[in-house]
Amino acid sequence: MAAVISAAGLARTFRTKRGPVHAVRGIDLTVHEGEILGFLGPNGAGKTTTLRMLTTLLAPTGGTATVAGCHLVTDPVGVRRACGYVAQSGGVDGQITVREELVTQGRLYRLTKAEAVERARELAQDLGLDGLLDRRTAALSGGQRRRLDIAMALTHRPRVLFLDEPTTGLDPGSRADLWDLVRRLRDEHGTTVFLTTHYLDEADALADRLVVVDHGVVVAEGTPSALKREHAGSADASLQDAFLAITGRRPAPADAAPVAI
Numbered sequence: 001m002a003a004v005i006s007a008a009g010l011a012r013t014f015r016t017k018r019g020p021v022h023a024v025r026g027i028d029l030t031v032h033e034g035e036i037l038g039f040l041g042p043n044g045a046g047k048t049t050t051l052r053m054l055t056t057l058l059a060p061t062g063g064t065a066t067v068a069g070c071h072l073v074t075d076p077v078g079v080r081r082a083c084g085y086v087a088q089s090g091g092v093d094g095q096i097t098v099r100e101e102l103v104t105q106g107r108l109y110r111l112t113k114a115e116a117v118e119r120a121r122e123l124a125q126d127l128g129l130d131g132l133l134d135r136r137t138a139a140l141s142g143g144q145r146r147r148l149d150i151a152m153a154l155t156h157r158p159r160v161l162f163l164d165e166p167t168t169g170l171d172p173g174s175r176a177d178l179w180d181l182v183r184r185l186r187d188e189h190g191t192t193v194f195l196t197t198h199y200l201d202e203a204d205a206l207a208d209r210l211v212v213v214d215h216g217v218v219v220a221e222g223t224p225s226a227l228k229r230e231h232a233g234s235a236d237a238s239l240q241d242a243f244l245a246i247t248g249r250r251p252a253p254a255d256a257a258p259v260a261i
């Protein structure tokens with residue numbers, strides 16, 4: 001399998017008034033084309049900072065990475081063309097409608113008006129938003145808003161989709177819908193999905209492979225069953241137990257609602 005993301009020693013230190021914050025200390029990772037990668041770690045481990053670097057929103061202070069063969073620093077435009085990114089807190093809010101939001105996004109990606117309207121229609125159909133096209137985005141539920149965020153990130157048919165905690169706050173049904181969507185993206189479009197989550201049942205059910213980070217470095221990686229075998233003694237153990245053994249901490253939030261797999 002070809003590598004679609006490869007990072008070596010990727011690092012980011014923030015300069016603050018109180019001194020440097022070493023958010024990411026040197027991440028090495030490889031993600032294969034068409035893979036669903038679960039990127040796990042406790043609060044503050046450096047997940048969002050890593051995603052922001054891999055999508056060129058934040059410059060690394062050390063190391064290198066390529067996404068879809070494009071180097072983060074020397075070809076940021078190529079990286080952006082290859083990536084869709086849904087940030088940790090939902091991005092859309094306001095008085096304009098779902099249709100207007102999607103068409104505007106298409107126009108930002110330089111589609112003509114007619115192409116943008118057509119792409120909005122396709123995306124709405126694909127993400128189950130077609131009944132909501134004329135609704136104001138401020139009136140969407142949390143799950144609908146998440147689907148709109150993802151639709152917008154897919155406008156330019158990216159090879160890699162980065163999702164930062166896409167299901168936080170969603171009810172079990174909406175979470176399951178989102179899992180189906182992620183699997184469909186991989187199966188039907190070959191999209192590589194790089195996602196963070198604090199719900200370990202979700203990581204277990206959805207991810208082909210997991211990378212666990214803590215204090216800005218990779219502390220474990222492997223398939224869900226390999227991590228359970230290595231760190232919790234058996235492939236039948238829970239991923240919670242493996243996570244606890246790896247990081248010494250319980251995943252947040254501890255009260256995550258269980259979802260039938």
Ligand SMILES: Nc1ncnc2c1ncn2[C@@H]1O[C@H](COP(=O)(O)OP(=O)(O)OP(=O)(O)O)[C@@H](O)[C@H]1O
Pocket residue numbers: 014016021022023024041042043044045046047048049050088
């Ligand atoms: N702009 C910034 N300036 C200073 N420190 C920052 C900045 N952004 C992030 N940090 C710090 O870097 C560390 C990693 O943050 P990051 O947001 O990457 O964690 P995370 O793994 O995404 O956590 P969570 O699970 O809570 O979302 C934290 O200690 C955070 O406070």
Ligand SMILES: [Mg+2]
Pocket residue numbers: 047048049088164
């Ligand atoms: Mg985060």
